Structures are given as C-alpha cells and as structure tokens.
Amino acid sequence: xxxxxxxxxxxxxxxxxxxxxxxxxxxxxxxxxxxxxxxxxxxxxxxxxxxxxxxxxxxxxxxxxxxxxxxxxxxxxxxxxxxxxxxxxxxxxxxxxxxxxxxxxxxxxxxxxxxxxxxxxxxxxxxxxxxxxxxxxxxxxxxxxxxxxxxxxxxxxxxxxxxxxxxxxxxxxxxxxxxxxxxxxxxxxxxxxxxxxxxxxxxxxxxxxxxxxxxxxxxxxxxxxxxxxxxxxxxxxxxxxxxxxxxxxxxxxxxxxxxxxxxxxxxxxxxxxxxxxxxxxxxxxxxxxxxxxxxxxxxxxxxxxxxxxxxxxxxxxxxxxxxxxxxxxxxxxxxxxxxxxxxxxxxxxxxxxxxxxxxxxxxxxxxxxxxxxxxxxxxxxxxxxxxxxxxxxxxxxxxxxx
Amino acid sequence: xxxxxxxxxxxxxxxxxxxxxxxxxxxxxxxxxxxxxxxxxxxxxxxxxxxxxxxxxxxxxxxxxxxxxxxxxxxxxxxxxxxxxxxxxxxxxxxxxxxxxxxxxxxxxxxxxxxxxxxxxxxxxxxxxxxxxxxxxxxxxxxxxxxxxxxxxxxxxxxxxxxxxxxxxxxxxxxxxxxxxxxxxxxxxxxxxxxxxxxxxxxxxxxxxxxxxxxxxxxxxxxxxxxxxxxxxxxxxxxxxxxxxxxxxxxxxxxxxxxxxxxxxxxxxxxxxxxxxxxxxxxxxxxxxxxxxxxxxxxxxxxxxxxxxxxxxxxxxxxxxxxxxxxxxxxxxxxxxxxxxxxxxxxxxxxxxxxxxxxxxxxxxxxxxxxxxxxxxxxxxxxxxxxxxxxxxxxxxxxxxx
Numbered sequence: 191x192x193x194x195x196x197x198x199x200x201x202x203x204x205x206x207x208x209x210x211x212x213x214x215x216x217x218x219x220x221x222x223x224x225x226x227x228x229x230x231x232x233x234x235x236x237x238x239x240x241x242x243x244x245x246x247x248x249x250x251x252x253x254x255x256x257x258x259x260x261x262x263x264x265x266x267x268x269x270x271x272x273x274x275x276x277x278x279x280x281x282x283x284x285x286x287x288x289x290x291x292x293x294x295x296x297x298x299x300x301x302x303x304x305x306x307x308x309x310x311x312x313x314x315x316x317x318x319x320x321x322x323x324x325x326x327x328x329x330x331x332x333x334x335x336x337x338x339x340x341x342x343x344x345x346x347x348x349x350x351x352x353x354x355x356x357x358x359x360x361x362x363x364x365x366x367x368x369x370x371x372x373x374x375x376x377x378x379x380x381x382x383x384x385x386x387x388x389x390x391x392x393x394x395x396x397x398x399x400x401x402x403x404x405x406x407x408x409x410x411x412x413x414x415x416x417x418x419x420x421x422x423x424x425x426x427x428x429x430x431x432x433x434x435x436x437x438x439x440x441x442x443x444x445x446x447x448x449x450x451x452x453x454x455x456x457x458x459x460x461x462x463x464x465x466x467x468x469x470x471x472x473x474x475x476x477x478x479x480x481x482x483x484x485x486x487x488x489x490x491x492x493x494x495x496x497x498x499x500x501x502x503x504x505x506x507x508x509x510x511x512x513x514x515x516x517x518x519x520x521x522x523x524x525x526x527x528x529x530x531x532x533x534x535x536x537x538x539x540x541x542x543x544x545x546x547x548x549x550x551x552x553x554x555x556x557x558x559x560x561x562x563x564x565x566x567x568x569x570x571x572x573x574x575x576x577x578x579x580x581x582x583x584x585x586x587x588x589x590x591x592x
Numbered sequence: 593x594x595x596x597x598x599x600x601x602x603x604x605x606x607x608x609x610x611x612x613x614x615x616x617x618x619x620x621x622x623x624x625x626x627x628x629x630x631x632x633x634x635x636x637x638x639x640x641x642x643x644x645x646x647x648x649x650x651x652x653x654x655x656x657x658x659x660x661x662x663x664x665x666x667x668x669x670x671x672x673x674x675x676x677x678x679x680x681x682x683x684x685x686x687x688x689x690x691x692x693x694x695x696x697x698x699x700x701x702x703x704x705x706x707x708x709x710x711x712x713x714x715x716x717x718x719x720x721x722x723x724x725x726x727x728x729x730x731x732x733x734x735x736x737x738x739x740x741x742x743x744x745x746x747x748x749x750x751x752x753x754x755x756x757x758x759x760x761x762x763x764x765x766x767x768x769x770x771x772x773x774x775x776x777x778x779x780x781x782x783x784x785x786x787x788x789x790x791x792x793x794x795x796x797x798x799x800x801x802x803x804x805x806x807x808x809x810x811x812x813x814x815x816x817x818x819x820x821x822x823x824x825x826x827x828x829x830x831x832x833x834x835x836x837x838x839x840x841x842x843x844x845x846x847x848x849x850x851x852x853x854x855x856x857x858x859x860x861x862x863x864x865x866x867x868x869x870x871x872x873x874x875x876x877x878x879x880x881x882x883x884x885x886x887x888x889x890x891x892x893x894x895x896x897x898x899x900x901x902x903x904x905x906x907x908x909x910x911x912x913x914x915x916x917x918x919x920x921x922x923x924x925x926x927x928x929x930x931x932x933x934x935x936x937x938x939x940x941x942x943x944x945x946x947x948x949x950x951x952x953x954x955x956x957x958x959x960x961x962x963x964x965x966x967x968x969x970x971x972x973x974x975x976x977x978x979x980x981x982x983x984x985x986x987x988x989x990x991x992x993x994x
Contacts, residue, residue: 191714191771192710192714192770192861193709193710193711193862193864194708194711194869197709197869197873230663232663233662234657235657235660236657236660237655241654242655245647245648245651249639249647252639252644252848253639254638255981258636258637258639260636260846261632262847295697299878302876307596307599309596310734326876327877330708332712444879445654445662445663445664445882445883446654446882446883446884460594460595462595462600467595470599474725474728474732475700476701476704477698477700477701477849479849480847481847482884
C-alpha cells in the first residue's frame with residue numbers, strides 16, 4: 191500500500207500550534223493575564239431567533255412519519271434554492287435557475303472539492319495573500335509541484351501579488367493559466383473588488399478559456415456601493431466563473447454548516463458541462479446538507495431575520511471601525527474592515543509577521559494571525575478578526591487607547 | 593482549461609432515470625395504480641423523541657452568546673466521541689482513543705473521500721456486488737482504468753466474486769492488492785460476516801501490507817450472534833483496517849447527516865500515519881458536522897432512545913422476515929434480511945435483473961433496484977429495501993399472498 195505522496199510535501203502547519211505555545215508560556219509567568227483572541231475568524235454573536243425557531247420546527251417535522259424527511263433531493267431543497275435565486279441573485283438582475291445552485295455543507299468543502307473536476311495538469315493561479323484551502327487542496331492532488339522554503343511558494347502555482355502598491359487588487363496573470371481562485375471581499379486583507387477590476391479577470395478568463403473560482407463568502411459585509419456582490423455582475427461571467435457562497439459569516443452558521451455553489455449551465459470546456467460534472471461528483475460523494483439546516487437557511491431570508499443579521503453585520507463592522515481608529519491613532523497602517531470583518535495590519539517597523547505578532551501579543555496580549563500564514567505577501571502583516579465578542583473588543587479598545 | 597478526463601469514462605447512470613420512465617409510462621395507462629417503492633434504501637420511521645429534544649435544546653444553545661457554538665473541534669466534539677468509544681467499542685472489548693474517531697457528515701462522504709489518501713497507482717479490490725461509491729470515487733481519481741461494456745468491469749480493478757456458490761462471502765484476492773473495500777452487513781446482499789471469514793481478510797491485509805476499508809453502516813441490524821459488529825473484533829485489524837460507521841440507518845439520520853470513521857493510530861504505511869494524513873485532509877477540506885447534529889448523535893446513546901431505535905430496527909427486520917416468507921411462499925429464492933434491512937431476491941427464471949425488475953413491477957407494481965446496479969454479480973437479482981413504510985409493506989404482503 192502506498193499513500194498519496196503529496197501530503198509529505200506540506201510544511202508542518204505550526205501556526206496555531208506555535209501561537210498556542212506562546213500563549214501557554216505567557217500564562218505560566220502571567221497567570222492572571224486576560225488574553226484577547228482576535229485570531230480565528232469565527233463569529234461570536236448567537237443565531238437570530240427566527241433561525242432557531244426554524245430549526246426547532248424542522249426537528250418537529252422529523253417526529254412524525256407524514257412529515258419526516260430522509261435523503262433530500264440532489265442539489266438541495268427547492269424551498270431553499272428558490273429563496274437564494276430570488277434574494278441573492280434576482281434582486282441584482284442576475285437570472286439563474288434551480289439547477290445552477292448546489293447546496294453544500296459550507297464553502298470550505300466546496301472550495302476544496304471543486305478541484306476534483308480539474309485535469310491533473312491544469313495551471314493554477316492564486317492571489318497572494320490567499321485563503322489556504324485553494325492551495326492545499328491542489329497540493330494534495332499533486333498540482334502544486336514542490337515547495338520552496340526560501341520564496342515560500344510552490345513551483346507550479348502562479349502567484350498574483352496583492353499588496354500596498356496595487357491596493358491589494360492584483361493584476362491579471364501575464365501568462366496563460368487554466369484556473370484562477372479569487373476571493374472578494376478578501377480574507378485576509380478585508381478588501382472588496384469593483385466592477386472594472388473584476389471585469390478584467392472575467393475578460394482574461396473568457397479570452398484564455400480559463401475558469402474563475404470566485405469565493406464570495408464575505409459578500410454580505412459589503413458597504414461600499416461600487417463593490418461587487420457577485421461575479422455575475424460582470425459581463426460574460428457565466429461563461430467562465432463559478433461562485434461560492436456561505437451562510438457561515440453572513441448568518442452565523444459556522445457551527446451549523448451551510449453554503450452553496452453556483453455553476454451556470456452554460457459553463458463548459460471542450461464541450462463538457464461543468465454543471466453536469468459537479469452534479470455527478472456530488473451524487474457520488476455527498477448526500478446533501480441536513481434537512482434541518484437547510485430549513486435554517488431558508489429562515490435566513492425572512493424579513494425579521496434579515497433585520498437581525500444586518501444588525502449583526504453592522505456590529506462587527508462597527509468593531510472594525512473602532513479598532514481601526516484606535517490602531518491608526520497609534521500611528522499604524524490598517525487596511526480592510528470597511529467591506530469585510532478583517533483588519534489587515536502592517537508592522538510599523540518592517541518586522542516579519544511573527545515578530546509583529548510577538549510585539550502585539552507582548553504589549554497588548556492580543557492574539558492575531560501572522561500574515562505569513564496567507565502567503566509571502568503576508569509578511570509584515572497580521573490579520574485581526576473583528577468577529578470577537580463585545581467584551582473582547584471593549585477591552586481591546588481600552589488597551590489600545592490608554 | 594482541461595477538465596478531469598475520468599468523468600467521461602462513466603456509463604451514464606440510467607438506473608433511476610429508467611425506473612422513473614417505466615413508472616411514468618405505467619401510470620399513463622394505469623392512473624389509479626398504487627405503486628410500492630422498495631427501491632431506494634431510505635428509512636421511513638421518524639426520529640426518536642429523545643433525538644428531536646436534543647436537537648431543540650442544542651438549537652436553544654445557539655440563541656445565547658454564552659452557549660453559542662461556532663466552529664467545532666477538529667475531529668468532532670468530545671461529548672459525542674466519548675459515547676462512541678464507550679458504547680460502540682469498549683462494550684465489545686475494543687479499546688480506541690479519542691483521536692482515532694473522526695466525526696463526519698456520513699459514510700457516503702467518508703467512503704468517497706478516503707481515496708484522497710491513496711497513491712494514484714494503488715491496486716484496488718472490491719467485492720462484487722458492491723456499493724457503487726467505492727468504485728465511482730476511484731474512477732474519478734483515475735484508478736479504475738477503462739470500462740468494458742461486455743464484462744461490465746473496470747480494467748484496473750480486482751473484483752472478488754460474492755454469489756450463491758460462496759454464500760455471498762468472497763475469497764481473499766489471489767494476487768497482491770493495496771486496498772480492499774469490504775461492507776458487512778452488506779448492501780445489497782444483506783449478508784453479514786463471521787469472524788473466520790473476516791479474519792482471513794485481515795490476515796491477508798497484514799501479510800500483504802494492504803489496507804481494508806470496512807464499511808459497517810448496517811452494523812446495528814446484526815441479530816446473529818456469530819456475526820461481527822466491528823472489524824476490530826479480528827486479531828491484528830488495527831494494523832490494517834479503517835472502519836466506517838453511520839447514524840443514517842441505525843438511528844434514522846439519513847436526513848440529518850452524521851457518521852464517523854475509525855482510523856487507529858498504529859495504522860501506517862512506509863512510516864506514514866494514516867490517522868495523521870486524514871487529520872490533515874479533514875483540516876483542509878472539511879469544517880466538521882453541525883454542532884446541533886452532533887448533539888443529536890450523542891442523544892442516540894441515551895437508554896430511552898436506544899430502546900426506541902431497537903424497536904425501529906426490529907420493525908424493519910420484521911418487515912424483512914414477513915416479506916421474505918411471502919416471497920418464499922411463491923417459490924422464490926431470497927437472501928439477506930436477517931442481519932440487514934435488504935432482501936436479495938433471485939429471479940426464478942434466470943432473467944436479467946432488468947427483466948426481473950419488469951416482471952415484479954408488472955405483476956405486483958413493486959419498484960425494486962435491479963441487481964446490475966451493484967455489479968456483474970447482481971445479474972438475475974433485485975434488491976428490495978425493507979425500510980419502506982408500514983402502509984407499503986402491508987399492501988405488499990397482501991399482493992404477494994393473495
């Protein structure tokens with residue numbers, strides 16, 4: 191028996207282990223310390239009442255034979271898909287049909303599994319900094335080549351630089367690639383994208399027969415009018431792009447697990463329909479999201495719940511605004527936080543991201559995520575999650591401003 | 593952009609489409625017909641009350657910040673894993689630790705995803721008839737070779753025949769293979785396996801450095817004392833086997849989505865720990881099963897719920913016994929149904945499985961699943977699911993015995 195050889199190419203992922211060790215060591219000498227965790231991007235505000243009621247009613251359905259739901263329909267329940275089509279797309283003038291939506295257990299699975307449809311030898315481009323799933327899932331499939339510890343990049347991947355010089359919106363590739371992973375609003379930089387910038391990628395993809403995997407998990411956080419909520423707001427995107435959406439951050443579903451992928455029926459390569467391939471992939475490898483959780487997803491679109499969720503999002507964005515203000519008051523350069531719940535904070539001293547992490551931790555007892563976890567362009571940065579609880583944010587503001 | 597070329601090797605999966613067409617055609621000329629669906633293996637009895645209560649309480653937890661649960665721990669919540677270790681293994685004298693259990697959204701995903709850990713060129717053996725996921729997931733990864741329409745087998749797979757001549761328990765491979773998928777109690781034959789028979793596979797795997805993927809999704813249905821509930825009842829199995837378990841059929845979770853995989857820490861190939869590889873795979877591609885659904889899983893082990901679930905299982909097995917008796921009364925040869933909820937019914941006229949399907953449908957208006965859907969050894973057979981509702985079973989018995 192031989193195991194997949196590509197797993198051994200990973201550098202051991204010590205980021206969270208190292209952070210944990212640093213925190214534990216600090217606690218040894220400072221047992222009373224109140225450490226503020228702004229590292230992991232998990233929501234802190236509870237579910238909206240309308241969502242909990244929907245779950246409890248759906249659970250009641252499962253008590254009686256007449257209303258019991260076993261295996262659900264392939265692709266998801268119509269009661270959820272119809273709400274998505276109307277509320278997430280039709281209101282933006284985007285016409286999709288029911289077969290173009292695939293309900294899933296979240297965007298992490300979708301973002302990782304989509305590469306099942308790619309040929310082994312496709313050329314893949316990622317924006318650096320990146321959400322690690324795009325790269326790691328392709329490393330496991332053998333598409334990334336070898337890792338270079340010095341450049342901290344994989345030999346066969348194309349990296350599109352997103353940094354201060356281009357306001358964190360990268361250029362299109364200057365060579366021919368097959369797949370481009372894009373993520374706006376972006377994790378970790380917190381930047382959204384406007385139509386001109388995204389249209390350039392769509393045009394590139396259509397001209398070069400490429401596929402765009404557009405991860406819009408943070409779409410609900412967009413406040414700036416010019417920023418795009420969906421890649422299908424660009425002309426011709428249905429011919430070259432799939433879109434990933436999640437209920438995790440927009441509705442607090444990190445613990446419920448629900449998301450969806452849009453695959454337009456007209457999307458095809460060499461006459462093969464991507465939609466049909468994914469339908470076959472899902473029929474073979476997935477038995478759907480829970481009926482109860484899909485009912486929770488449908489409740490997200492009710493008016494009272496929408497109001498609750500908008501309040502939650504405003505709350506997180508207010509956190510971002512206040513923390514950003516306090517950090518800027520200390521003379522720091524802070525990006526993001528306007529259309530996404532993340533601050534992308536630059537070291538004032540050109541430190542490595544780990545040195546910057548240490549500085550912030552030692553001075554303020556803040557846990558951040560070192561930017562190097564998101565790629566070479568993350569050096570000199572840390573990411574701060576604004577999903578933290580009110581208690582944490584209030585205490586943080588006191589420490590930063592005293 | 594080039595898509596995965598292996599998807600085009602699939603024969604179009606017309607089984608359920610064809611069945612649907614036959615049913616629709618029949619309804620055109622017989623609009624009043626009461627058609628009895630014994631095809632799909634989905635449960636019909638509702639959830640036990642203790643499970644629904646657990647879901648509703650867990651949903652209440654999600655209403656308050658202090659008890660809200662976002663992302664769960666990697667591998668699953670301890671409150672569930674501890675119950676699994678105690679109730680599913682320790683009671684059989686099998687000692688496992690918490691790190692050896694990986695909670696998932698079901699055995700279909702696990703059975704399909706485990707091949708992520710295999711080298712591209714491993715030699716794979718399946719028992720024919722088979723649960724299609726084992727083969728299809730490897731076809732997509734390019735390990736199956738080419739499909740031969742005449743033999744109805746893939747060129748690079750090794751098929752282990754399970755038929756009447758060996759009482760549906762195949763021999764071990766007569767050549768060296770790397771991976772063997774085993775499924776007992778078996779879908780579709782309904783047969784369980786005893787220690788002597790399974791130990792031969794374990795010994796083979798240990799002697800040949802092979803891996804056994806043991807799918808025990810129907811374990812809760814075993815009634816015969818000599819039949820094994822877990823592969824770890826065999827000597828040396830922790831060195832060569834992983835085990836898949838599901839709450840779908842044992843607790844009616846087909847619509848909730850929960851299962852788990854056991855990967856012993858001592859399982860290693862070329863010094864690489866399979867457990868560590870899977871942990872890395874899951875951290876990259878999966879964000880866990882829903883907190884609420886894991887709470888439902890924990891409730892399965894409560895005494896009152898266990899009593900409800902045993903009653904459900906007895907109910908399905910009583911269906912099986914009565915239907916088997918009625919079919920035997922018609923002179924038919926019927927296998928399975930004692931330790932699993934499926935009957936494996938042989939055509940009395942050496943028909944193809946589709947001809948047999950047609951006969952049963954035209955005579956009794958029963959929908960079965962043609963055995964050919966499960967491999968070449970499924971010819972001359974159909975599978976009947978005994979998960980059908982009481983109404984369906986009662987009507988079926990009337991038709992068979994009148």
